[in-house]
Amino acid sequence: MEPDVHAEHIAMLALLQERPALAGQRRGDTSWPTISAEVSLRGSACALWQDLHPLTFDGMDFQPEIDRAHARLTAWRDTDFRLITVLDEDYPLRLRTVHDMPPILFVKGHLHPDDVGVSVVGARAASPRGRTIASHIATGLAERGIMVISGLAAGIDTAAHRATLAAGGLPIGVIGTGITGVYPDNDASAQLHRQVATTGALVSQFWPNAPPHRHNFPLRNATMSGLGYASIIVEAGEHSGTRHQARAALAHGRPVILTDTVATDTEWGRTLAGRHGVYVAGSTADVLGIVEDIITTARTAELAVLPGTDDDAQ
Structure with a gap:
């Protein structure tokens, strides 16, 4: 998110009674993850605004933020994407449980709160063997629903999503640009973006026209x-950006x-291999078996704490 538009988010919620865009004003050390968590806790971005920016005797000129927010919302009204915020029931349930959940998601396609998915990621400059492995894994996941x-991105990501589409599976593409962008910017990538959005979902946490800044990824x-x-x-x-995902997953307890x-x-990789929660697979069958065990265990734990279960009644 661009740092000069945080106040605008507050105006969006003020204009539309907390919906459809999250409002938050980052000041000083207040980060976006902190804002997401605090808004989710309060159930209201306006309440957070009041806590962070109490009125003074001099008042506050809020009109510029309201005007900018209104202009953005008007511009987005007839687009092919929708907004989901941490205040909405259709915000992904799994994403709610991590400390750095984004406050806003822009979505093309069908993203459901209880989707069951697994990330398949890797190098952009992938080897033929790497692309083949990614394709086999994605096909196996798609066949299992x-x-x-x-x-x-190019390489492993592209191979995984093409195989998912070929197998009749459901892809979720999470991109490092705005929802209207394509990266890498070429015809083949643009076509794949459209196919993913049509079949599954295309997701971005950045303003719709945001370019592919390095820090986005x-x-x-x-x-x-x-x-x-x-x-x-x-x-x-050794220096792949994919390391960021591995570190994030471990921080999330995933x-x-x-x-x-x-x-x-x-x-x-050798360093991670010895850590709790890290598995090493020697074949596609190994990967798929590990995934099945992970999901079965996680889903059982989730069902155990749902209202109306035995645990809840005790």
């Missing part, structure tokens, strides 16, 4: 981790599955 989450990786039950790292070099190549051929 598990949504394939990836970042629509670690934020995007954290969101991918939060949306899924696990992150599968297919192939990644399992990380490394192929044996990543676990043995990179220093960071």
Whole structure:
């Protein structure tokens, strides 16, 4: 999010009674994850605004933020994307449980709060073997009804989503640009973005026209981790940006599955391989078996704490 438009979010909620866009004003050390958590806790962004910016005897000139918010909302009214905020019932349930959940998601396609998905990610400059492994894993996930989450970058991400589409599965593409952008910017990538949005969902946490800033991609990786039950790292070099996803997943308490190549051929992979919650897989069958166990265990735990269960009644 651009730092000069945080106040505008407050105006959006003031204009539309907390819906459809999150409002938040970042000042000083107040971060977006903190704002998301505090708004979710209060159930109101306006309440957070009042806490962070109490009225003084001199009052507050709020009109510029209201005007800018109104202009944005008017511009987005007839677009092909929708807004989901942490205040909405259709905000993804898995994403709500991570500390760095984004306050706003822009979505094309069908994103449901209880989607069951797993990230398949890796290097942009992927080897033919890496792309083949990604394709086989994605196909296996699609055949099991598990949504394939990836970042629509070149290499592993593209291979995973193309295989998902070919298998009749449901892809979720989480991108590092605004929802109207395409990266990498070429015809093949634009076509894949459209296919993902039509079949599954295209998701962005940035303003619709935001360019692919370097700092966007670690934020995007954290969101991918939060949306899924696990992150599968297919192939990644010593300095690959995919490391951000592995770190985010471990911070979220989400399992990380490394192929044996990543676990043995990179220093960071060897370091991670010994940590709690990190699995090393030597084949596609290994990966899929680990994923099935992870999801079964997680879903059982989730059902155990739902209202009306035995645990709740005790």
